[in-house]
Structures are given as C-alpha cells and as structure tokens.
Amino acid sequence: MRQALEGPGAKAYRRLxxxxxxxxxxxxxxxxxxxxxLAKGTAELASNDPAVASRALRAFEEYEGLLLACxxxxxxRGDINLSADPRQLAGxxxxxxxxxxxxxxxxKGASSLKAMAEAALKxxxxx
Numbered sequence: 001m002r003q004a005l006e007g008p009g010a011k012a013y014r015r016l017x018x019x020x021x022x023x024x025x026x027x028x029x030x031x032x033x034x035x036x037x038l039a040k041g042t043a044e045l046a047s048n049d050p051a052v053a054s055r056a057l058r059a060f061e062e063y064e065g066l067l068l069a070c071x072x073x074x075x076x077r078g079d080i081n082l083s084a085d086p087r088q089l090a091g092x093x094x095x096x097x098x099x100x101x102x103x104x105x106x107x108k109g110a111s112s113l114k115a116m117a118e119a120a121l122k123x124x125x126x127x
Contacts, residue, residue, distance in 0.1 A: 001063055005070040012073035013080065016093075017121055019070075023097050024117035028110030064094045071124070081126050089124050096120040 004019045042060075046053035068090035074080045080089065100113050 001066055005066040009073040009077055012070050012077060013125075016067075016070045016074055020093065020097065020117045020121055021114065024100050024104075024113040025110070027100055027104030028113050030104060034105075060094065064090050067093050079126055080124050084124065092124070093120060 001019070004022070005015055007015055041052065042056040046056055068086055071080060071089045071093070072086045075082060075084070075086050075089075080086075096116065100116055103116070104113055
C-alpha cells in the first residue's frame with residue numbers, strides 16, 4: 001500500500017486511482033476468495049483478542065493515513081474536490097476498499113467491484 005500510494009504530488013491522483021482500481025481488480029481476480037488477511041483476521045479474532053483488535057486498528061489507521069496523504073496531495077494539485085475534508089475522503093476510501101474486499105469474497109462480480117471503485121473515485125474527483 002505504501003509503495004502504491006506514496007510519491008510525488010503531481011501524480012497523486014493517478015496513484016490513488018490506480019490503487020483503488022487495483023484493489024477492485026485484484027479482488028475480482030481472487031478466484032479462491034481468500035480476501036484480505038488483515039480484514040479476515042480482524043473479523044474473526046478482534047472481538048475475542050484485544051491485542052489483535054489493537055494491531056488491526058493500528059494497521060487500518062496507517063492505511064487511512066496513506067490514503068489521507070495521497071488524497072491531500074491530489075487535492076492540493078486540484079484533482080480532488082477542494083471543499084471536501086481530506087480526512088473524511090480518506091475514511092470513505094478506506095470503507096469502500098474494505099467493502100470491495102468483503103463483497104468480492106462473497107462473490108460479487110468483477111464489473112460490480114470495478115463500478116464501485118469508479119463511483120468512489122467519481123465522488124471525490126473535482127467537478
């Protein structure tokens with residue numbers, strides 16, 4: 001995630017778009033429906049193990065921080081809606097990405113997953 005989202009500000013929206021679409025495409029290509037190890041471990045263990053819950057929360061917060069940094073760069077370049085709160089946009093993208101993972105694991109098709117990713121990107125894109 002870090003490698004996909006970090007880089008020069010001029011290409012921030014391209015990186016963000018590639019990452020969001022890449023998650024949708026990767027999820028769709030996961031024919032065994034393995035899903036995200038972090039999400040699966042969190043769902044299965046966090047309610048019974050405070051250490052797992054704490055580590056999972058830190059990992060999701062770090063991911064959200066990467067999304068925030070990339071979103072902020074893209075916003076400063078004028079590629080993302082300037083009036084939106086970048087922290088809220090990062091939270092939205094995190095929720096969409098984790099939702100794509102869960103829905104893909106449940107069997108949603110590639111075209112649906114990609115459409116969700118595109119809708120999220122359209123929502124944050126500068127009008």
